[in-house]
Amino acid sequence: MRLLPKLGRKFRRWKKFKKSPLLRKLDLLHETARKRAFLETSQDYISRLQAECDENVVTKLRGKTRDQFLYNGTFHEAVGKVLLTAQFFAMMPVRGVTAKHPSSLSFSWLHVRTCCCLLFITSTLIDLTLTIFKVLDGPISFNNIKPIIFRGCILLVCMTALNLARKWPELMMHWHDIEQDLPQYQTQKEKWRMAHTIHMVMLVGMMLSFAEHLLSMISAINYASVCNVTDDPLRNFFMLTNDEIFYFMGYSPPLALWGKLQNVYSTFIWNYMDVFVMIVSVGLAAKFRQLNDNLLKFKGMHMPPSYWSERRIQYRNICGLCGKMDNAISLITMVSFSNNLYFICVQLLRSLNQMPSVTHAVYFYFSLIFLIGRTLAVSLYAASVHDESRYSLRYLRCVPKDSWCSETKRFADEITSDLVALSGMKFFHLTRKLVLSVAGTIVTYELVLIQFHEDQNLWDCDQSNYS
Amino acid sequence: MTGDMEGHSGWKLRHIFNRKVKQADEVSTKPTDDTDFDFNIINNEKPTDYAQLETFHRAVYPVMLLAQCFSLMPLTNIWQPNPRCMRFKFKSLQMLVTIIFMVVTSVLLVSMLKHLFKIGITAKNFVGPVFFTFVECACILFIDLARKWPALMRHWTRLELIFNKPPYEILATNLMQRVRLPAVIIIICSIIEHSLYQASAIVNFEQRIIICAQAHNTTADTSFDNYILHNYEYVFQVMPYHRITAVYILLVNGTCTFIWNYMDLFIMMVSKGLAYRFEQISTRIRKLEHEEHISESTFIEIREHYVRMCELLERVDNALSSIILLSCVNNLYFVCCQLLNIFNKLRWPISYVYFWYSTLYLVARTACVFLTAATINDESRSALGVLRRVSTRNWCVEVERLIFQMSTQTVALSGKKFYFLTRRLLFGMAGTIVTYELVLLQFDEPNRRKGLLPLCG
Numbered sequence: 001m002r003l004l005p006k007l008g009r010k011f012r013r014w015k016k017f018k019k020s021p022l023l024r025k026l027d028l029l030h031e032t033a034r035k036r037a038f039l040e041t042s043q044d045y046i047s048r049l050q051a052e053c054d055e056n057v058v059t060k061l062r063g064k065t066r067d068q069f070l071y072n073g074t075f076h077e078a079v080g081k082v083l084l085t086a087q088f089f090a091m092m093p094v095r096g097v098t099a100k101h102p103s104s105l106s107f108s109w110l111h112v113r114t115c116c117c118l119l120f121i122t123s124t125l126i127d128l129t130l131t132i133f134k135v136l137d138g139p140i141s142f143n144n145i146k147p148i149i150f151r152g153c154i155l156l157v158c159m160t161a162l163n164l165a166r167k168w169p170e171l172m173m174h175w176h177d178i179e180q181d182l183p184q185y186q187t188q189k190e191k192w193r194m195a196h197t198i199h200m201v202m203l204v205g206m207m208l209s210f211a212e213h214l215l216s217m218i219s220a221i222n223y224a225s226v227c228n229v230t231d232d233p234l235r236n237f238f239m240l241t242n243d244e245i246f247y248f249m250g251y252s253p254p255l256a257l258w259g260k261l262q263n264v265y266s267t268f269i270w271n272y273m274d275v276f277v278m279i280v281s282v283g284l285a286a287k288f289r290q291l292n293d294n295l296l297k298f299k300g301m302h303m304p305p306s307y308w309s310e311r312r313i314q315y316r317n318i319c320g321l322c323g324k325m326d327n328a329i330s331l332i333t334m335v336s337f338s339n340n341l342y343f344i345c346v347q348l349l350r351s352l353n354q355m356p357s358v359t360h361a362v363y364f365y366f367s368l369i370f371l372i373g374r375t376l377a378v379s380l381y382a383a384s385v386h387d388e389s390r391y392s393l394r395y396l397r398c399v400p401k402d403s404w405c406s407e408t409k410r411f412a413d414e415i416t417s418d419l420v421a422l423s424g425m426k427f428f429h430l431t432r433k434l435v436l437s438v439a440g441t442i443v444t445y446e447l448v449l450i451q452f453h454e455d456q457n458l459w460d461c462d463q464s465n466y467s
Numbered sequence: 468m469t470g471d472m473e474g475h476s477g478w479k480l481r482h483i484f485n486r487k488v489k490q491a492d493e494v495s496t497k498p499t500d501d502t503d504f505d506f507n508i509i510n511n512e513k514p515t516d517y518a519q520l521e522t523f524h525r526a527v528y529p530v531m532l533l534a535q536c537f538s539l540m541p542l543t544n545i546w547q548p549n550p551r552c553m554r555f556k557f558k559s560l561q562m563l564v565t566i567i568f569m570v571v572t573s574v575l576l577v578s579m580l581k582h583l584f585k586i587g588i589t590a591k592n593f594v595g596p597v598f599f600t601f602v603e604c605a606c607i608l609f610i611d612l613a614r615k616w617p618a619l620m621r622h623w624t625r626l627e628l629i630f631n632k633p634p635y636e637i638l639a640t641n642l643m644q645r646v647r648l649p650a651v652i653i654i655i656c657s658i659i660e661h662s663l664y665q666a667s668a669i670v671n672f673e674q675r676i677i678i679c680a681q682a683h684n685t686t687a688d689t690s691f692d693n694y695i696l697h698n699y700e701y702v703f704q705v706m707p708y709h710r711i712t713a714v715y716i717l718l719v720n721g722t723c724t725f726i727w728n729y730m731d732l733f734i735m736m737v738s739k740g741l742a743y744r745f746e747q748i749s750t751r752i753r754k755l756e757h758e759e760h761i762s763e764s765t766f767i768e769i770r771e772h773y774v775r776m777c778e779l780l781e782r783v784d785n786a787l788s789s790i791i792l793l794s795c796v797n798n799l800y801f802v803c804c805q806l807l808n809i810f811n812k813l814r815w816p817i818s819y820v821y822f823w824y825s826t827l828y829l830v831a832r833t834a835c836v837f838l839t840a841a842t843i844n845d846e847s848r849s850a851l852g853v854l855r856r857v858s859t860r861n862w863c864v865e866v867e868r869l870i871f872q873m874s875t876q877t878v879a880l881s882g883k884k885f886y887f888l889t890r891r892l893l894f895g896m897a898g899t900i901v902t903y904e905l906v907l908l909q910f911d912e913p914n915r916r917k918g919l920l921p922l923c924g
Contacts, residue, residue, distance in 0.1 A: 398774060436885045
């Protein structure tokens with residue numbers, strides 16, 4: 001019985017394709033016009049629609065209209081939810097991040113979120129001081145200074161983020177001005193793309209870091225139950241994960257809670273550094289891509305010099321924007337890269353030692369792979385800004401002879417000679433070549449460090465450092 | 468119609484419609500059968516005879532057919548002269564062969580890893596799993612390439628039609644010779660290497676059994692079954708021994724060796740194909756050197772062909788980049804491994820012969836891949852000298868644009884755009900290998916001082 005409908009369909013298709021395309025199109029037009037005319041006049045169809053409408057008013061989402069689901073393709077809109085999430089963890093206290101227009105952004109020292117941020121910075125400073133005292137008490141090695149580097153980087157990033165929050169309203173207005181000047185996307189799908197990438201990056205980054213944090217807690221619980229110093233398992237756990245606090249002061253639940261909160265916030269910020277650099281890179285690369293998509297539409301056509309002049313000025317604007325953003329986040333980029341480099345070296349070195357348990361091995365390798373993956377992702381996203389800025393050149397090569405003018409020549413010269421890329425305090429520029437040299441650097445450092453490695457039992461119960 | 472003139476396909480359409488003269492009856496004579504479609508709609512008096520044309524597809528198809536016997540790049544209808552007949556189908560014989568091969572290799576890999584976890588992993592015995600991992604990755608990447616290959620070949624052949632007509636001429640060594648020569652050389656060398664490997668393994672096994680039997684006063688069992696059981700014991704820890712399994716394992720081993728060589732061979736063939744076209748452009752430019760009056764339209768045409776070749780190179784690069792990266796990592800790793808063992812003492816002369824032959828072959832093959840890929844970059848710039856000597860009378864904006872493009876653009880294959888395959892890279896890689904070797908040889912010093920390990924027991 002299944003054969004007959006299939007044959008019927010094939011026969012109908014053959015009949016359709018026998019006609020010429022023009023006839024087929026006319027047929028289709030005629031059909032749709034006829035259907036529409038019928039539906040408009042048919043009474044019970046209209047009454048059915050009305051009944052549906054009445055139902056739908058009840059079943060539709062409350063308080064949400066179609067406009068709230070539409071995107072306007074701007075960076076401020078795309079990044080709003082991400083910045084709001086970060087503000088819960090005391091990063092970048094700017095008011096008005098989820099508003100429609102960047103003019104609603106404002107920063108003040110007297111806002112609640114700014115005060116929370118300052119509170120967190122003070123608390124991290126205290127924690128860092130305690131860590132330094134503890135580490136200086138014993139022998140110093142490449143492994144031991146890991147907590148200092150960790151907390152120091154978090155402190156630096158928090159302070160830089162506060163500074164960035166002061167400049168953020170002005171930066172976003174500048175970005176908005178340049179964005180409005182670019183050739184706009186026409187469809188929702190194109191406008192949605194950048195926002196979607198940014199949200200996905202944030203989601204995946206945070207989910208993986210949450211998973212890593214959970215695994216670290218499980219591993220610590222396992223370790224604490226094996227090396228039980230006291231009878232209270234909760235106390236064991238806190239004395240293990242926040243050992244620098246309880247090195248000098250006695251155990252008390254408020255201190256333990258403070259230590260745990262500090263831990264959670266620090267882990268989030270440690271990951272958020274990289275995610276933030278990725279998001280800014282995605283935004284900048286998307287602006288270049290917007291310009292390139294427009295150039296692609298007119299590729300090989302005879303365009304007047306005014307068109308090229310306009311595109312050149314827009315390209316220049318985006319390059320200027322890139323420079324401004326680079327100045328603003330340069331320190332965060334540099335801290336993030338140095339941080340990643342150090343942690344990868346240290347973790348690779350530690351992997352040579354024997355793991356105390358299976359849970360610890362699982363957590364260790366998961367965190368190492370996550371670290372390497374995150375570093376690679378940041379480098380590649382940041383390098384995409386440089387790559388995207390050079391793509392415009394290939395459209396200039398296809399300009400026919402009649403349209404070649406001084407404007408196009410100037411545009412081509414500019415793209416070739418300029419280096420548009422994010423950088424780390426202008427010391428190094430984030431391009432794809434850098435990824436290769438960083439990988440080479442890590443391998444070289446590892447080969448040298450392995451020579452100095454002694455196979456001590458790092459995770460012995462007596463050892464005073466666990467993390 | 469104008470709605471279609473957007474984006475990349477729009478540019479293609481525009482290009483075709485700008486060039487055609489009068490195609491009044493094009494709509495009604497549009498064929499519905501794909502295989503009869505002619506790229507060359509400018510002169511459609513007679514259909515294009517693809518067998519007569521000098522195209523990359525025709526040059527490379529015997530080697531690709533051979534590779535399909537070794538389960539690489541499962542495509543159908545490669546032997547047809549018209550590249551439009553090529554298809555990537557999941558339900559084909561080639562795909563079946565590929566999947567069976569990959570399953571068997573995975574079994575080998577997993578059993579080897581299990582065995583190594585038991586006896587402990589060192590840098591020396593990790594070479595086996597790494598080899599199988601590289602081969603599996605290469606297989607997967609070639610399947611991915613096979614999905615993009617028909618569209619890429621159609622684009623490539625469409626462009627090559629230009630180079631088959633005057634003023635472009637066939638060069639001294641034509642495309643087919645250039646593409647098939649490295650294939651022949653590498654296949655012969657790799658057959659020799661594989662035979663030496665088998666010979667060395669067999670001699671090692673035989674002598675060991677005979678000497679140990681004499682030492683322990685037992686009978687020597689140098690049969691084929693025992694040989695397989697000895698060398699591939701990790702496989703028979705997970706499955707029972709059977710002669711057919713043994714033969715199949717040897718076949719899989721041979722296939723893996725072929726795939727390991729084919730990665731480099733494929734890159735070499737593609738590089739030769741692309742460099743040939745760039746050389747044709749350079750030859751045409753060089754012929755213009757002695758002409759009195761060169762019209763601007765000549766330069767416009769040359770520049771347009773150059774731009775289209777660069778775009779083709781970029782498309783090929785996007786498709787081939789992962790394989791290039793894998794091949795470079797593969798070569799780097801194995802050269803480092805072989806050089807680590809350079810000071811080792813071996814027992815039998817044939818082992819020395821095999822070791823030195825395989826090391827030299829590996830180094831030569833790596834150098835050849837890099838040099839062949841670098842010729843694309845060299846050829847694309849070779850006409851710069853002539854262009855810069857164009858007389859003032861013939862100078863025009865197009866010459867200036869062409870010089871600018873040739874001198875500023877890096878026209879080369881790349882490894883995922885991380886690095887470009889030029890001559891400078893070969894130099895840099897040699898330096899890196901020497902640096903790593905000097906450090907790694909220091910680590911191996913205590914092991915080497917032990918000398919030859921006892922043979923029996």
